[in-house]
Amino acid sequence: MNTFSPVLRLIVIIGLLIFSESVISQVTNVAVIDSTAEEPNKLKFGMGFGLNFVGGTNISLSPNLTYNVSEKVGIGVGLQGSYAAIKDLQNTTTFGGNIIAQYSPIKKITTLIEFVELNVTTKTETPTGQIKETYWDSALFVGAGYNITAKIAIGAKYNLLYDEDESVYTSPVLPFVNITF
Secondary structure (H helix, E strand, O other): OOOOOHHHHHHHHHHHHHOOOOOOOOOOOOOOOOOOOOOOOOEEEEEEEEEEOOOOEEEEEEEEEEEEOOOOEEEEEEEEEEEEEEOOOEEEEEEEEEEEEEEEEEOOEEEEEEEEEEEEEEEEEEOOEEEEEEEEEEEEEEEEEEEOOOOEEEEEEEEOOOOOOOOOOOOOEEEEEEEEO
16 A cells, blocks of 8 residues: 655655666767867766665665767666665665666657666564565666756656566656766
8 A cells, every 4th residue: 555645756756856876878979070080989987876865864876888889879787786774674785787778869868778687685673573585676667868968867767677566666767867977
């Protein structure tokens, strides 16, 4: 049974948008003016991080590496790790990896498909002691983002494999902020 009010859901969604953890490298369009000019670097490093203290502690880090196949297409791999805790109740640690493909139909829009596999360890405090559970969680995201600059984008992605009872994610929709270096 869902006990969250619509107002609380809106606050959580806005909070997630502000403190998003996923990062996907962005395709950079560079015009070659001179035939002797260097080709742009096709390998991009990205780093995502999240930090949230609303309702508990949530810390995440997600570095990735993307290769730009062309000006419009990029493919990449990344690592993800996070720690979430509600004091004296539960803590969850995740670690895993992802593969991603992205396509920019126009300069300001990037679409993506991403597969994530996470090892999840949850420890829950009960009156009779601590319960520890370890399992693997898979996610298949499709999404789109708006490229604010060549290195920063915001958007949302939807988990096609989301199961309310099984998923480590609290919602099938995740907002993201992407930053590349």
